[in-house]
Amino acid sequence: MGGLLAWARLLRLPNHFTAVADVLAGYLVVAGLKTVIVRPEMLWAVAAGWLFYAAGMVLNDVFDVALDRKERPERPLPSGVIEVATAARVGQGLLALAGMSACVTAVLSGHPAPALVGACLTSSIWMYDRHAKGTPWGPAVMGLCRGLNWLLGMSAAGGPEIDSQWLLPLGIAVYVAGITLYARDEASASRRASLARATGVMALGLLLAGLGTWLTVQASGTIPWAAAAQPGIAIDRLTGWMLLWSMVSLSILLRALLGVLEPVPERVRAAVGNAIMSLITLDAALVLAACGEQWAVVILLLLAPFMFLRQFIPPT
Structure with a gap:
């Protein structure tokens, strides 16, 4: 049992559900599935995304073992x-x-894009873990x-159909x-200026994703989300979604x-853990705008194993 827990800690198992949410959301945003239908290329894309994430987590600690001996000696390696x-x-x-x-996904989807994205992911993961982690870039x-994990899901569904996607x-x-x-200095006292810059970068990312959804809905002219309304109050669907996105982002x-x-x-670790967990909520919100409530709820359900496992396994 201790060995299994050590591997779960090495893999940072709770975070894997965010990777699943990313690939699934990417597929659904392009496919536009309104009901819960499971397709073979979807499953293979999700499996590929999960395996890429698991590989990245393990190799991250392999290449960081010397640093972890000083800063995180309790880690499994x-x-x-x-x-x-x-x-x-x-x-x-x-x-x-x-x-x-990823190659199987390409065969099932009928085009080579998933395999190409998989090759880019392999290179990017190795580059980050082996060379880039401690550098400014x-x-x-x-x-x-x-981003490539998201594109893996999108490519399995044929790739973005609207430029704003x-x-x-x-x-x-x-x-x-x-x-x-x-998260760079989460193991020690962090500098306010660097944390403020990082928060600004996070805000920019949230703005871009929200803008992409707004432009996509404007281009398609529909949003499959039931309008939120109370007697005497009618909320435009897109406006309602933007309010939801704004509240989650805030x-x-x-x-x-x-x-x-x-x-x-x-404080820093708590903020990092919350930001990572929120990837599932953000993915669900993006799927809500593209596919409606059914698939959004499916993605939100990934929060349950994430929150359960993080009681035993630190996500950062």
Whole structure:
């Protein structure tokens, strides 16, 4: 049991549900499925995205083991619970399986885009974990990985049909780059200026994703979300969605600002954990605008295992 828990900690298992939400949301936004229908290429794309994420988590700790011996000696690799060589083999194996799953997705979808996105993800994950993490452009590469995860799902459904849909993976990529920048000093006292900049980057990402949805709905002319209304009050569907997006975004940014005001490790880690968890909520909101309530609820349900597992396994 202890060995399984160590692997779950190495993999940062709660966070995997955010990767599943990303790929699924990317697929659904393009496919526009209004009812819960499961397609083979969707499942393979989700599997590929999950494997890519798992590989990235393992290889991250493999390449960071020397630093973790100083800053996080309780982690599975520096503590010796899991051997570094074993973790390296597992990480490389997961990356290979992820690439193969992306190729299967390409075959099932009938076009090569998922395989190409998978190749880009493989390169980006290796680049971040091996070379970029400690550099100034590390957050951008991490954001690229998340954006490509979204594109993996979109490509499995045929790729963006409206130009404004490209703003969705771009927004998620910028948002995650902001989270990564914010989390850089989470193990020690963080600087207010760097945290404030990171919060601004997160805000820009949220703005881009929201703008992409607004433009897409304007172009298509429909939004499959039942209008929120009370007697005597009628709320335009798109306006209602923008209010929802604004409230979710504000809740994330306010939590981040608490870390700016009091930049201690506890505040910063709490803000990072909340921002990561909120990826599921953000994905659900984007799917709500594109597909309606049914699939949005399915994605929201991914919060349940995330919140349960994080009681035992730290997500950061």
